[in-house]
Amino acid sequence: MCAERARHGTAPPGESVPVAVRANDPRDGPAAASVPALPVRELFDALGTGPRGLTADDVTARRTRYGPNDLPRVGRPNLWPRLAAQFTDLFAVVLLVASAITFLAYVLERPRDPATLQLALAILGVVLLNAGIGFAQEYSAERTAESLQAMVPRACRVLRDGERQELAARDLVPGDVVVLEAGDAVPADCRLVEAQGVAVNNAALTGESDAVSRVAEPVPPGSPLGARNCLFMGTDLVAGTGKAVVFAVGAATEFGRIFRLTAAAPRQRTPLQRQVAAMARRVAGIALATGAVLFAVRVPSGQPFVDTFVFSLGVMVALVPEGLPATLSVSLAIGVRRMARRHALVKQLLAVEALGSTSVVCTDKTGTLTQAEMTVVQLWAKGVTHTVTGVGYAPVGEVADVGPVRELLRTAALCCDARLVPPDGRRGWRVLGDTTEGALLVAAAKAGLDTTAEEARTPRVAEYPFDSVRKLMSTVHRDRDGGYVAHVKGAPLELLARCDTVGRNGVRAPLTEASRAEAAAAADxxxxxxxxVLAVARRQVSGPRPVLSDVESELTLLGFAGMYDPPRPEVRDAVDACRRAGIRIVMVTGDHPLTAEAVARRVGIVRGSAPAVGTGAHLDTLDDAGLDALLAGSTELLLCRVSPEHKMRVVTALQRRGEVVAVTGDGANDAPALKHADIGVAMGASGTDVAREAAVMVLLDDSFASIATAVGLGRSVYRNIRKFLIYVFSSNIAELVPIVVATFAGFPLVPITAVQILAIDLGSDVLPALALGAEPMEPDVMDSPPRPRQERLFSTAVMGRILFLGGIQALGVCAVFFWHIHASGIPYADFTKDDPVYRQAITMVQAGIVVSQFFNSLAVRTDRQSVFRAGLLTNPWLLAAGCCGIALMSAISYAPPFQTVFGTAPLSAADWAVLAALGALLLAAEETRKGMLRHREASAKGGTR
Known part of the structure; x- marks a missing residue:
């Protein structure tokens, strides 16, 4: 539903306001902070409702005032502005200006030269081609807000006019009384007014994996998010039944707050975006300056003004790498496909390279590092610890020496509201209800207990739900002999204090101080x-409805169950790979610090004795300087009990320190940080739609290990980008130098025309550059630290190779051009564009660049290793692309239609042999340079031993 449908205050129907201001009018109800503190009767009065719910007239009036109970949808970006943005790239602007000026020159010159018009159209065609490729590769709709809609349940049960009704959740209004039971999704933000054993899973909203109990009684005023009597849209009821009155709908809910945070968070520019923009500015500046200087040099020599101007534009075109934007986009797309094969779906091309520069990963815990499936791994009974094998909810595994713990597991299973659900073809084993209870049911199944049969033999007759004060849950069952038995589970210290006996060998023995200390030590x-750790106990009771004090006193301790959410088995290796790559891992979670540290140690994030631990409450006390100090302190950092705002603040602080930050998450609460990070990484299988749409990368297998693989692929992409930049810009030097030399030598014509340059850049260079972008990942790619955020794309080493390789090519093509010119014996002043010698000479220049680029592509495949050692055939696409370029050059040389367009002439076999020799010379020179470099590195290593 569009934002304009929102209503606020007394706005009449049809008058719209921005959704961000939609909130419950204070005249209609209490402030949100006071909702938890009101007694039920006062709450009804404040919200203008009652136990029988709203009347039809109330609903109509409130729907007009508050609008529907859904979140606003962000309109899809218009196609035309997106397409127009493709022409704002600096390379595109320079080329558009060049095309316009060239066309103007064609109009003004007398007589008009068709070659000038061809040049103008060719440059314009380049811009359109690049824009089309960029638009096709980068266009993707922003659907984060729409995916938030998917988390709003479609139907709910309410009381209206005293009758229970089922209606669409979007039709709820403040004041509606909602009826809830275990398994329901909460349809709006509401306050409980009746609660029987209610527990909710807030993981999608807060990141906490534990089910938390909820009550109907008033609590001290404060934020509803922390109130024990409030429920929130998008969360799930995992246990109990209850009734709740709605106090916020749509964008006024906590989900609405997350929506506003997500919508306000700007996408961060990746390091490659910043470096390409800087490179474009420098190249464009050099191109314009060089063209202007050459224009100023040639005009005084008596050359026609228009011809000189077109000549200068040709120089500028020679320096601008016209095919680079398209090559960059398609090369990044190759990286995207490679990552998809490794279960990492990248939604934005430039994110591929940004992954390679990641220096910090802020990772969630539940569902990211762990399997989000609580598992009992140890049982303690009668002084002995019993190991339980198997992980997750599948009842596959066994209990060591099951006899002494059978009664413990039977009692624990009977004292559960959760249900274990078998696979249904689409999903595997899963738990409906509290995950802790699910773990107990799975352990009982591993022990051979049929919990359904046990429940039938000993039916439940009473229940005392868990609450955070008692920290216990109790159920009463009719035994097979007609008596009644209470089964109790809960916090070890609380339950142990209520026990006076311990079960040993089928009989009750007094719980002496020594045995009590032994049990406490086992729990610790x-x-x-x-x-x-959960403790389990039982006792005989006198009737089906005993008072709570009788149920939970004079208990017989049966033992303890120790459980945890098991880490994903591949995570430790992935963490080790990140450590080797110099990537810091910071756990950012909504869970308790002790739980977070335990998981962090299991997966290798924490290895030292005292990691730095910060909580959301602690972060609230820190200013920016204090937060920077915390982040710069220990390399092992855990941030726990944090909110979406805390996550965003941490990401911003890390970015302020120059880090390239990847953030993982799966819940709606993670969405703002995922969008604000350099790289947002969402879980594809277990994650929410909100997280997946806010992120730029989705792990299809939910495996943290895929992050390490993606980082390696991202680094490989960056290396490959540098390879084809060296390849492309060395070609540009070979195009420019002959023009400059001819100018200062007084030759009246250009050694290579602008149209020929475009043919090289788009026809002969693009395919090899793409093939270089497809080079496989080198084995040492994860053995070096991440490159600094401020590192330039054109480093000193890169510029050195460009000048070295480009210089050799330039010398070669200058030699063949002037050799042809001088060998003819014709004076410079007598040459015209149609002179056969001149046409053959410029053909030699174009063919010389194409052939030398073939050898150049082989040379730049490796930085230090000999290309012959790497294998000439390991990248067959590169050889095929080079052959295509030479074939195209042959067509330009021999086919009459191409000769007319490019002003070329046929080359002899001897000409091709000379050009091949020049290319081989370039490869030999580069192999010699690499050999000298390897020798120096070996000597340096030998000297340090």
Whole structure:
């Protein structure tokens, strides 16, 4: 629904306001902060409703005032502005200006030269081609807000006029009374007014993986998000039943707040975007300056003004790498396809390269590092620890020496509201309800217990739900002999204090101080391993409805269950790979610090004895300088209990320190940080639509290991980009130098025309450059630290290779051009554009550049290693692309239609042999340089031993 449908205050129907200001009118209800503190009767009065719900007239009036209960959809970007943006690139601007000036020169010159018009159209064609490729590669709709809609449940149950109704969730209004039960998605932000054992999973909103209990009683005023009597849109009820009154809908909900944060977060420019922009400015400046200087040199020599101007434009065109934008886009697309084969879907091309420069990964915990499936791994009973094998919710595994712990598991399973659901063809084993209870059910199944049969034999007759004060849950069951038994589970210390006996060998033994200390030590030992520990006990009771104090006293301790959310098995290797690559990993989670540290140690993020741990509350006390100090302190950092705002602040602070930041996440609460980061990485299988749409990369297999693989591929892409930049710009030097030499030598014509240059840049250079972009990943790519954010694309080493290789090519083509000119014996002043000698000479220049570029493409494949050692056939696409370029050059030389357009002439076999020799000379020179470099490196290493 569009933002304009939002209503605020007393705005009449049809008058719209921005959705960001939509909120409940204070005249209609209490401020959000006071909602948790109101008694139920006062809450009904404040929201203008009652236990029977709203009337039809109330609903109509409020729907007009507040609008529908859904989130605004962001309109898809208009195609035309996106297409127009392709022409704002500096290379495109320079070429458009050049095309316009060339066309003007054609109009003004007398007589008009068709070659000038051809040049103008050719340059314009280059711009249109680049724009088309860029538009096709980069266009993607922003659907983050639309995906937020998917998390709003479609239907809900409400009380209206005292009758229960089922209606679309978007029809809810503030004041509606919602009826909820386990398994329901919460349709709006609401306050509980009745609650029987209610527990909710807020993971999608807060990042916390634990189910948390909820009550109907008033709590102290404050933020509703932290109130124990409030429920929020997009979360799930995992246990219990209840009724709740709606106090916020649509964009006024907590999800609405996340929507506004996500919409306000700008996409960050990647390092490559910044470097390409800087490169474009420099190249464009050099091209314009060089053209102006040569124009100023040639005009005083008596050359026609228009011809001189067109000549200067040709020089400028020679310096601008016309095919670079298209080559860059398609090369990045190759990287995207490679990553997709490794289960990493990249939605923005430039994100491929940014991955390679990642220096910090801020990772979520649940579902990213772990499997989000609680698993019992140890049981303690009668002084003995029993190991439980298998991970996840599939009941595959076994309990070591199951006899002594069978009653423990039976009691724990009976004291559960969750249900274990078998695979249905689309999904595997899963749990409906609390994940901790699900882990107990799986452990019972591994012990051979049929929990369904046990429940049938001992039906439940009473229940005392868990709450955070008692930290216990109890159920009462009718036993097979007609008596009644209470089954209790909960926090070890709380339950242990209520036990007076311990079960040993089928009988109850007194819980002496020594045995109590032994049990407490066992619970501490399990907790010290980073396990969540539950104690299990039971007792006989006198009737089906005993008072709570009788149920939870004089208990018999059966033992403890230690469980944890197991890490993904491949994560440790991925963390090790990131460490080798110099990438810092910071855990940013909504979970408890102890839980976070336990997981971090299991996967290798934390290895030292005292990692730095910060909480959201602690971050609130820090100014920017304090946060910078925290981030710059320990290399092992855990940030826990954090909100979406905290995550965004941490990402911004890291970026301020010059880091290239990747953020992983799967919940809606992660969306703002995912969008604000340099690289947002969402989970594809378990993640929410919100996270997937806010991110620029989606891990299709939810594996953290795919991040390390993607970083390696990103680094490889950057190396390949540098390879084809060396290839392309060395060609530009070979195009420019003959023009400059001819100018200062007094030759009246150009050694290579602008149309020929365009043919080289787009016809002969693009395919080899693309093939260089497809070079396979080198084995040492993850053995070096990330490059600094400020590192230039054109480093000293890159510029050195460009000048070295381009200089050799330039000397070669200058030699063949002037050799042809001087060998003819014709004075410079007598040469015309139609002179056969001149046409053959410029053909030799164009063919010389194309042939030498073939050998150049082989030379730049490696930085230090000999290309012969790497293997000439390891990149067959490069050989095929080079042959295509030579074939095109042959057509330009021999085909009459091409001869007319390019002003070329046929070359002899001897001419081709000379050009091949010049190309081989370039490759030999580069191999010699690499050999000398390897020798110096070997000597340096030998000297340090």
């Amino acid at each position: 030992a399990l907790a010290g391993q980073g396990l969540r």
